[in-house]
Structures are given as C-alpha cells and as structure tokens.
Amino acid sequence: MKNKGALSRLWSFAEYGSFREEEFTLSPSDERHIDTDTPENRWLTTVQNSERSVGARAASWFSRRGVEIFQRLYRVAAVFICFTLIGVLLAVVAFLPPFGGADNPAVNEVPERYVAGAVEETGATNAVAGMISAYRGFDTLGEAHVLFVAACSVMALLRIDGPARRHGCLPDPEMTGEDMDFEPNSDLILRKAAKILVPLSFIFGLYVILNGTSSPGGGFSGGALMGAGVILNSVAFGFSRTERFFGERVYHIVKTACLTVYALLMAYFIYMGANGIYDHVWLGVPGGIVSGGLILPINIAVGFEVACTMYCFYALFRKGGL
Amino acid sequence: MPEFLENLFTNYYETGAVVIFGIGFTSLLMHRNLLKKIIGLNFMDSGLYLFLAAKGYIAGRLAPIITDGDADPTKYVNPIPTGLVLTGIVVSVSVTAFLLALTCRLYDKYHTLDIDEITNLARKERD
C-alpha cells in the first residue's frame, strides 16, 4: 500500500511535476470532516487513521527532501524522454520514402483524380478548394464546428455578464489609461494607417473568399483576413465604432445563419450524393467567380463565420464581451 | 550510419519538422509557464503540419491550381496534404484561443502563470 503511494506519487510527479494524491488526502478541509468524530464516521476514521499517520510522515519527508530530488529527476527524465522521442522520429524519417519523389506511396490514384477531376466534377480550378469542400466536405464541416466550439468555450470563460460588463475584466477604465480600447484617440499613425488598411483588408478578404474556387485561399483564409480587418478597426478607433455595425446580436445572427446554411448545404449535398439523386446545382464557369457549384456559397458562409469568430475572440479577450 | 545521415539529409523538411515537433512537445510537457506551454503547443502543431505538407510536395511540380484547362495530374503537387493542413491550422488556432482564455481566467484568480503553483493554490481551496 505504501509502495503504491510512493509509486503513484512518482507517476503523478512524472506527468505533472507535482505531488498530488497525498496532498489531496491531507488537505485541511478533508481532515476537518473526518475529524468530526460521530459514531457514524468512526469506521471511516479508523480506516484512514493508521494510513494517514504514516502517510503524513512520508509526505513531510517528501516535502522536505523529495521534491527537490524528484524535480531534478523529473527534468532529467523529461529531457531524456524528449530526446528519445526526437531520436526515434529521426530514425523513422530516415526510413521514409524520399522527399519530393514522384513515385512515393502518397502519389496514387486519389490525388490524381482530385487534380484531373477538379474542373469537371467540382467546377473549381483550385484543386485544394475542390478537395476540402466537395470531395472531403464532411471533414471541413467538422473543422468549421471546431472553431465554433472554441468560440463558445471562450465565450463561456471570458464573457462578463451583469453590470461590470462594459469595463470588461479590467475593473476600472481610468486605471488603465494607456489602454487603447478605452482611449480611442491614442495614436495618430495607427489611425491614419488603419483608415487605409481596414477597407483594404475587407476588400482583400472578400476577394480571397469569392475567388477561393479559382485561386489560392477560400473561406478560412479570407475570413481570417476580414476578421483581422475588424480587429484593426477596433484597435485604431475603439470598440464603440465597431459596435455600431457589429454587436453581440449581429454576431449571433451571422454566426448561426452561416453555420446553419453550411450544414444544410452539406446535408443536401451528402443526401443527394449518397442516395444517387441528381442534384440540380449549376457548376458555373470554371475560373470565374461563380464556379464550383456549392463551393462558393460554402466559402462565403465559412468566411463570414470565421471573420465573426476571430473578432469575437479578440473582443472577448480585450473587454469581456462583444 | 552515413546512409542514415544521407537519408536524413534527403528528407530535410521532415527532419526539420520532427525536430520542431520534438521541441514543441518538450515545451508543452515541461514548461511551467502556461504561455510558453501554449507557444510550445503551436510549435508542435507547426512541426506536424510541416511534416504533412512535405509529404505532398513533388519536386518540380506546381501548386494544384489548374491554369489554362490543363488538368494533367503529373504537373501538379499532391493537394491532399494541403487540405489536411488547412484543417489542422484552424484546429490549432481554436485550441490556442481556448487555452489562452483559460490562462486569462487562471491568472485573474491566482495571479501567477506557473501551472504547478496554480495547482497547489487550487488544491487548498474548497470546491
């Protein structure tokens, strides 16, 4: 039993670099509860008592000497493990097919069809866009929802409800006077630059989204660019100016609409495909803006969702709300 | 041994990627500072993506954007790894945002970034 104690300490230490279990057993709050010596608890107390006295002594010894020794040992062990990992992986790399070879296992009929069939089957001249939103569309649906899950989690963590809302996590706006959010007229250079850069990044983001089927980019990169534009706007001119067109309500509407439209489009596409029904989707003109069939609306939906999420992250971090 | 090194040199992108992955893994595992842990996580992911993208590269071919209607598969690189890495980058930015938000909350509560110290402080309080 005691060996196990030491062993489990070692394990927990090896994983986190701290001793956990003993400390928990001996935490003052629990002790208080066991020590309430009612007849009903006596069995429990007797069970724990013998073990605890030994455990306490061992723990105090550990806390005096053990921690240092194990900390050093742990560092050495961790470095050793990491070097072993790198070594093993390097050995693996040496046995892999050569870099850039045209007859590697990865070059087979799958990517061939993605390239050769891109224009006819998906209508997109950018094979990557065709692949991620048409051939393997299901993965990308999951990916869009990963971002959504993260946005919800961050919102749950950082959104401040109630009266403290406006000031965010920074309790008193006057205290952080240099803070740009609360002092919008801070930096002339930034504002002048933003005047040019904000519209530019919007336009460029839109361009990347709309041309995602025929040039590099697509929903995610274009959306991130647009999101960066909104963030820049609020950095340079303060949140109040962004809130004029982008508040929490708009955020929720846009995000829900985009994700629902995306899921419905994907569901339609998958349902039709799986049941072998001909879907009446016009693939458009390859190379033009209206091309790629469903890829264009999907890109637009994803783009706006990503832009919203990126700004949402920033706003939540800076002021605890949208 | 020389053959081993030669192979490593041939697969130089993978070699670099693996080293970056290892460094990131080490930082994520070992650093006690939460922010550095998160940066380590990003390095680890980047290493992975570099490895994956290197698997798709074929020497002397172009990016898979079909120009002039010339859809000859032997002219373009493999589009699969690119698509997968695109997914991966989005996943890693989501995870980073989540971890950073957790860091903010933890710092707000415990006024430190050291994960061990935070754990010790948290254990003392009653939930």
Add this chain to the structure above:
Amino acid sequence: MTLFEGLLLAFLIICAISVSVTRNLLESIIIYMGFSLIMSVIWLTLEAPDLAITEAAVGAGVTSLLFFATLKKIHAIKAEDAKQKDEEEKHEK
C-alpha cells in the same frame, strides 16, 4: 536542398529553441510571430499558396494578436496588484 530552404528551416529551429530560453514573455511571443511568418514562406516553397495565406492571416495575425491580448491583460492585472499593494502599505503607515 537549396541554401534558401536550409536557412529557413534553420531559422525555424532557432526560433523554437530560443522561445524556451528567453525569460521575457513579450519576446517569446514576438519570436512566435516571426516563426509563423517564416512558416508562411516555407509553405510557398512547398507549393502550397493556400497555406501561405492562411498561415499569414491566422498564425502570424490572429493567433499572435490573441497572445498579445492575453499578455496585456496579464500586465493590467499585475499593475493593478502593484497599485493595491502600494495602497495597502500607505494605509498601514
């Protein structure tokens, strides 16, 4: 391997190591930003322009911004702590 690619890879590894070594958090975030920018050049050399755009916008742009926002928040909390401490000391006097 061209010299250019070798330099880029070496730079990546140096960035990754130096983050562990630096003591200053701001420095390490800036190093991370540099890492992402180099990464997006590497995507270009690997014939993946989609990734280059995404990495530049997401990795070097938004992720770094989030890091900066976190750091700023931490500094704000720190400053507030220091102020509180001062006031307490004054109060004691």
Add this chain to the structure above:
Amino acid sequence: MEFVRNFPFLTIVFSLTCGVFCAVTRGKTAKRLCVCWLTLTFAMSLSVLIYTLRTDGSFIYRMGKWNAPWGNEIRVGPLEALMATAFSGVMVLSLSGGMSHIFADCEEGKVNIYFTMAALLTSSLFALIYTNDLFTAYVFVEINTIASCALVMLKSSGRTLVATTRYLIMSLLGSGLFLLGVVILYGITGELLMESIAEKVQDIFSTGEYSLPLTVVIGLMSVGLAVKSALFPFHSWLPDAHGSATASSSAILSGLVLKGYIIVLIKIFYRVFGLRVIVAERVSNFLFVYGILAMICGSVAALRQVDLKRMLAYSSIAQVGYIYVGLGMHSEAGMVAACVQILAHAITKPMLFCSAGGFMDVSGGQKSMAAITGAGRRDKLAGAAFTVGAMSMIGIPFFAGFATKLALAQGAVGSDKIRMTIALAAIVISTVLNAVYYVPVIFNIFSGTEGSEKAPRPKVGYVFAMGTFMVLNVAFGLFTQQITDVVRRGLQLFGM
C-alpha cells in the same frame, strides 16, 4: 435505398446544427431543444440497430457524390449501431439525471452553452463510432476534446479551471501523437481510408520495407489514444477533471468520452492494422500489462479516497483497465469482452455519478464520505441507484458488471497460459478491491440517522433517469447472452 440508412448521417450533421441553435437560445429553451433532439437521435440509432440486425449485415454510406478513397464515407454495422444507441441513450439520461446541478453550477447566462457542448459532443461521438477515415476521426477527436473540456470548465470554480487546463494539455499531447501517427502512416501508405490503408499495411508487413515506421506508427497512435482515454500511467488528469465537474459532466465524461477514443483505437487495431500485425508488433502485450496495472492501481487509489466523486473517478481508471486487458488478449473473445465492458461501464458509471449528485443535494453540497453518511436514507432513489451501481461494479450476478467479468474470464481462458493466469488473478483481486471500497460506502450511506435535511421534491427527469438506469443495468445483466451475441456478430462484420 431504405430511408433508415440516412439516419447515421442525419444524427451526426444535425446534432452539430442543434448545438449551434442551443448557443443562441436561453437556458430553458436550449435544454428542451437539446434533450428533444438527443432523444430523437436515440430513436434513430435504435431503428438503425434494428435495421442492421434484421438485414444481418453492415452497410457503407457515402458522404457525397464520390466513392470511398475520394470522398468521405461512414460505415454502419450492428456493433456501431449498438454503441450509438447506448451512447445517445446514456447522454439523455445523464443530462436529465443531473439537470438541477447543471442549472445550479453554471452561470446563469451560460447554461445554454452547456447544452451546445452536449450536442456537439454527441455528434462527435457518433462520428467517431461511424467514421471510416482516419483524418475525419482526428477532426472529430478534436471537437470531442474541446467540448468535453468545456463541459468540465462550465462549473467555473478555481479547481475546475485548473483541472480543465491539465485535461486539455494532456489531451492535446495525445492528439498531437495521434496525428503524427496518422501523418507517418499517410507517408508510407498514401491513404487515409481505413480499408485502403489495411491493404497497404498488409503489403508492407509482408515485404518488411517500412517496418520501423510501421511499428512507430502503431506505438504513437496507441499512446496518443491511451493518454486521452486515461490508461494507467497517463491517468493523472482524470480524477481532478471528473471529480470536480458537475454531476452530468462527470457522468458523460466517464461513461462516454473515454469510450469514444477507445472505439477509435479498436477500429484502428481491427480495420487498419489487423489483429495479425498488432500481435506481431507486440503492442497488445503492452496494453495487457498496463491494463492489469490500471485495474489494480486504480482500485488501490480509489480505496484511499475520502471524496466520493474522486473515488468514482479512480474506479473509472480501473474500469478502463478492464477494457485494455480485453484489447490486449489478442483474441476475439477478448475484443468481445472489451466491447461488452464499454457498454456495461457506459450504463453503470453515469448512474453512480448521478446518484453521487443526488447525495450531494441532501448533504449540503458536500461530497466527502463523512458528509454523505445517511444520504441514502434521505434520498432513497439515489441510494437504491448507488447500491445497484456498486453491485454491478463489484460483479454480483444479474447486474451489468458481472457480464463483463464473465466475458473477460472467458477471453482469458481462451488465450495462452501466462495471460490466463495473470488475467484471472487480476480479475479476482480487482473484484475483492472493488468490494472493499464500494461496500463501506453502501453501509455508510444507509447508516446513521435520517438527519434534518429533507430531500427536495425530486424532479421528474431525475426520477426517470435513475429508474431507467437501474432497469437498464438489471436488463443488461439478464440479457447478457443476447448482447454478447450482437457484439460478436458486429465484431465479425467489423473486421471485414
């Protein structure tokens, strides 16, 4: 094509959409939306199960216009449908069993996010059960990770925040290793679809060209998923996360989330590498040893806990050990035992966590052993449910837990002598240890005076959840043979 074949895909995609809608509604509406939709998915999964049993076969559902190596696809057989049915049912029951705690523990404006996470988690679990593609598995593993961390974090006390951070960091290390495995495997086979990889892996295995990378890939994937499913040496994130979260979260995390990753691992072993390669690479030996260690050490650690929920969390570690022992037996009987254990634990542990929540309600929110003395008399339903769950965990006949121990023993008898001895000994020791830590708790909750604190009028959902859990547990114990048959048939189809 029969319409019922569309159900798996509909459950996955519209669970995502349900989550999106939950995020913009208020708490009560979100609750109704989420529970209704999850009940519907349960009904759909049940009809898929009946369909697969009636046709006695599995089918492949193409996710889009293109066939498998190009497009995505999902694969549905009796085993998958059984898992999906059990998981969605347990999800609904866990949510309704701890509903009052959800509303008490989460901040008021953020209750809806809890249901968002629950819906997305269900979706990702479905996807992990049905998927046939390694990269899809990775994407949904990530959704699963973030959503389960968020479920822990939503009760925002300091301790849950720390537990979430550790859980997330460990999970990310796990997913990093898993993805690295997928990437190297892609490098040497050039495929992501499970069937195509399996063919190439057999070639590689017989020619021995990339033998080192193959071994490393198996190791990386196993370690990555083992970290995420809290196999013994990587378990230390679990007690904090499961012990400090709200009752429903603990139930869902212990009962379902851990199992999701194990199902992916079973898929990889069965459908990607094949049992032959796994046995030859000796991975199963490691899993066996660590499973045995987990069975013993988890129980011993549970013995030392003074906090009910932490005790249950350590018990989960031991139970995960049972699953890995089944996987490590490298025989079909062992795999059957592992699957039966997944199901049995999925219906037992949520019941225990929900009844622990019930005890906390009548003990002033405390969960230490001393505080819950007599709680079973104050809340008779929770007391009964806890007793049934504990009986099942100990392995009394006619309860679910007995079925797994029996199946595991059968598997052990079928394998070689050393394994048989070790496994049987470990089962006996672990049974004794389970009894040693569960029986005193049963005595404790029924001893003492009734106390002044009277149970509040129980909610309908809570009564329903507890009653159904108890009935399910006994039914599982009574109809073990039938369930085992379905699992065996499913596994046969699974390997093809």
